[in-house]
Amino acid sequence: MSSYEKGWKEVSIAGVCWLPSTKYLTGDWSPYKPVRDKAKCNKCLLCHMYCPDGAVIWNSKAEDIEFNYNFCKGCGICANECPQGAIEIILK
Numbered sequence: 123m124s125s126y127e128k129g130w131k132e133v134s135i136a137g138v139c140w141l142p143s144t145k146y147l148t149g150d151w152s153p154y155k156p157v158r159d160k161a162k163c164n165k166c167l168l169c170h171m172y173c174p175d176g177a178v179i180w181n182s183k184a185e186d187i188e189f190n191y192n193f194c195k196g197c198g199i200c201a202n203e204c205p206q207g208a209i210e211i212i213l214k
């Protein structure tokens with residue numbers, strides 16, 4: 123067997139996403155979603171910072187956070203990092 127390794131130009135194209143991320147809803151397959159207890163939330167925005175999918179949004183008009191379930195994958199990181207215990211992950 124040869125020890126030759128292919129260069130990147132010789133490797134065939136594998137998975138290609140054919141839609142921009144704004145149109146490919148990466149959260150629609152998840153069975154879980156976060157819900158927030160507004161009474162416990164102090165709007166520290168840690169959930170916004172920790173969300174790997176940008177699915178916790180600051181709504182400047184309402185001056186409050188909201189979840190974008192189109193892109194939330196229900197990973198639970200926001201619930202884990204919330205210092206107030208204000209987020210619960212539930213079945214959709």
Ligand code: SF4
Nearest residue numbers: 163164166167169204
């Ligand atoms: S991390 Fe918790 S307390 Fe902070 S904004 Fe998010 S839900 Fe509210």
Ligand code: SF4
Nearest residue numbers: 173194195197198200
């Ligand atoms: S569950 Fe995960 S993807 Fe959804 S808002 Fe929380 S951190 Fe973001």
